[in-house]
Amino acid sequence: MNIHDAIDSKRIMSLVVIALMPALLFGMYNIGLQNAIAAGPAAVESTGWFSMFLYGLLVMLPKIAVSYIVGLGIEFTVAQWKKEEIHEGFLVSGILIPMIVPVGCPLWIIAIATAFAVIFAKEVFGGTGMNIVNVALIARAFIFFAYPSVISGESVWVSTESVLGLGNEIDGYTCATALSQLSGAGVDSVVGACPAYELTTADMLIGTMPGSIGETSVIAIALGGLLLLFTGVASWKIMVSVFVGGIAMSLFFDATLPESNNMAHVPFWQHLILGGFCFGAVFMATDPVTSARTEKGKYIYGFGIGAMAILIRVLNPGYPEGMMLAILLMNVVAPFIDYCVVQRNVKARAKRVTKKN
């Protein structure tokens, strides 16, 4: 990370990991909460928030451990092999990968996806700081295309097993994410699509709903986002323009597409707080290695991500969530955006010089 500036990359990485903590801790609590909701109203009443959190922690720890062991294992091996220093590049990716998968994703799939992402998205490009696409998102994309059944559908978003006596053993509980419910049925039917489950705007903001582990809580993500903005690690230009792009695209679709497309008529603010939009905007789009580096380019890059995410959500019924693919696509385009911005600048200055003479 950050081969292009002088700030110590270790400090930046630690800051990003700290910024991820609210979302991670809330995600753990939410795992417990969703498990209790699935078990029925009585379980929600009788389970304290701390035991919900503890349950989530126990479910989450193996995923984090697997991601770090596999990722760092490969990094160390490659570093030994190439006789290079070991970078701390996997610190952030290692915590991101378990946060952007559903709780029902098996450990061995996380291990394979992490290995694939580290080797094919990072090491073959030259290692830390040289990757052109976001490593954690490649891991997610790998799972998405290779094992679609563990990352979409209705049965993977809620943990249904008890761990060390905590949590409840539940049979045959299914509950899709808000986005896939929206894309499947219609705006009104989010409410009550799962047994004992009703989604309010407060739920969407606080994050007490099924979804990938770290993505659900807008408030927790905002806390981390503020830290990144105040310390200057993440670019506000990218973050703001992602949201602007998302709003513009959803307003455009709302006005132009016929009634039959449910996704198009989700209110624009709901588009922004559902699914991985916030998480992607704050933690993924702003990754300084893979984003555009020119100042004007950052606006274009961010806008492209927001607009593309909504475009995929609305126009492709197969992919109720578009954030992952939007960020990956713009990662690939980012160097081209930078090139165009730089060339325009070069031309403008050349013109100025020739005018003067």
Added chain:
Amino acid sequence: MGLFSKKNTEAFKTPLLKENPVTVQVLGICSALAVTNKLEPAIVMGLSVTVIIAMANVIISLIRNTIPNRIRIIVQLVVVAALVTLVSEILKAFVYDVSVQLSVYIGLIITNCILMGRLEAFAMQNKPWPSFLDGIGSGLGYAMILIVVAIFRELLGSGTLLGMQVVPDFLYAAGYKNNGLMLMAPAAFFIIACIIWFQRSKDKNLQEK
């Protein structure tokens, strides 16, 4: 000159590994992506291409001195097209299911760069017998890569080989899942890339400084 003189065996062996059409010359990638998600069509495709290259090489080599230079590409195309049509009809007659799976890709052998490459680069300058060996070598070099890629893709993507289940049921029961990515074209890219990577790390001559 003996039938299996050093020069002739070289003509056969070089395109197998050192000048492999897929991994070294990076030709014929299109069909290597398209027909390799199952092993059976990959084998049939590899053999068809081998037969067509070998025969086309021999025919072009026989008439190489009478082909007017300015229309040689057209002449080569006519020969290849005739052979492709022949093979396509034979496949339809004897292995109909596979020919359905291969669909347009048999017909598209005519546009396979490996063929035109060998005709231009080898058959136009060499006698029939070395041309035949060169064609067989190139075809088998191509078929070999296709088969390796197809083995990985069918085994990991469908859990079968030649349609027979290889991954045991108890693994599925334990939570193992087939890798859907392997059935998509990008998987062939990754596997071919890995083969190229492996080959280049072994062969010093291929390493770029």
